[in-house]
Amino acid sequence: MANSLLHIDKHVSYIQSLDTRKDRLDYHLTSHLRLSGVYWGLTALHLLNHPTALPRDATIEFVKSCQHPNGGFGASPGHDAHILYTLSAIQILATVDALGSVSKTNVVSYVAGLQDKDTGCFAGDEWGEMDTRFIYCALSTLSLLGELKNPAIDVPKAISYILQCLNPDGGFGMAPSAESHAGQIFTCVGALVIAGVLKEEMSPDQIDLLGDWLCERQLPNGGLNGRPEKLEDVCYSWWVLSSLAMIEKLHWIDRDKLVEFILSCQDDEQGGIADRKGDMADVFHTVFGVAGLSLLGYEGLKEVDPVYCMPKEITESVLNGYKLV
């Protein structure tokens, strides 16, 4: 089988090549998610055991150039601040051990300002689009900064909002009553774990029903979909698997079939991983494919933290650092 192995070197050079393609239209059209693109590429490289494949100083400079006076980060210089890119910025800085290079106080006050004091939910930006994803972004950012206990943030209220998004089928949606979706489940479960209340707030029966919904996502071809009756997609290898890992039910899916599915979505020549076999590879599916393989214990990869989607040794060292203080 041509696809039976992970093409580590090809994926590394694929990611390295992304930033040098500024002559292409898609480089310009993706500037609205550039900072996240750097996070995806950097995380993939770390998990592939090539942590220095992107230049560290230039990476830090780029992150800093995306910061706004209000403390938040935009996707590229000149773009408005948004919580999605603020999390990406903090994840990148934590990964390259450079959290000290930006003002923590500014970031915290930006994030705190996005919380809706009535519902507890977080908005993505100053225009107030609400989504459970943004609660995760907020809590993940704050915990990586050691600021989860900051009195400016109402964590219990955010958690109560998440619990309102729990559906009778066992999953979570982006808002109360919104359809269960694997990506939203990752963010809701992640937020509960970061806040340290997963087992307090969810009964064993609720956790089992959630696990049931999640493992139900595996299709006969081994791949996972994000909602019932939808197509499989490599990125759900991450959203579904990491959620199962957080509730300690990872073994409820068929590991070997999923590994085979992810490997079959690689671009054997240029590197990179696509959403499905035969489609065009991109950095988003590359990191989530690699992270999925890491969770499944695929050999030769660094262990990924299912809560943060970052190398585990990095999150452990960052979070332990705050415990010591």
Place this chain on the structure above:
Amino acid sequence: MPLYSLDPEWEDVVPLPQDDGVQPLAQIAYTEEYTEAMSYLRAVMAKDEMSERVLKVTEDVIEMNPAHYTVWLYRAKTLFALGKDLVEEKNFLNDMALRHQKNYQIWHHRQLIMDRIDDSTGETEFTVTMFEKDCKNYHVWSYRQWLVRRFDLWDKGEIEYIDTLLEQDVRNNSAWNHRFFVVFGREETVPKDIVDREIRVCEDAIFIAPQNLSPWSYVRGVLKKANLPLSTFEKTASFYAPLDNPDKIRSSHALDILADIYAEKGEQKERALIALDFLAKKYDPIRANYWNYRAGLIKASS
């Protein structure tokens, strides 16, 4: 094709190019249009200009790149500042939404606009047009829920529309989710005749496609909301998964709910174990670990 540098309307503006380090060495022709429009937009944004030409340049940029969230925000700000006719903006959004199915910035923008217009005429109809292209579009469904809540549309044809969608595709989980929202999403107790109707809807859907997960999940939700035991559905489940006649088993989801029904009853745990064993060995082996875990829980409790 707008060429800002040649347009007299823009001659007072000094374009502001993107500053992200090294400039591209070779720009191919068709990126020029986009980078030019962006550099003029950046220039007016830097001055916080709110004007007709801002609306024009944001429209151009959005047309080329609808995922650029900053541009949407600036456009909304400008529309409100100029007191523009927002119904006209809606027509622009209809056209954009239809051509950019996966874009979600547009739906948030629409919500801001509709909140100001304060009149939902034509809105659910437009979501129907969207659903004709993709009946599981997550952001359009969220928008529709927002409409129902914001404009009190609970009893204005929602159930009838869902019935139509489920007739077309009984496996449309998004429609099932919306149904649950419409029936149980209000703060009031749902009367018995509605609960009975919902159970019947599930039975009918299961009859058409016994291996379709959605109605099986839905009926669990209905029974829970109505405080009814799972065994209310025992007869139907047994019909699709007769444990004593394994050749006639037609649904793994029926086995799943039967296992719960028997486990709940206490004295029939053996039958629950039989159902779970069928699932692990024959009807859903890819999740064998899960079914065995469930069996373990039952054994541990007896």
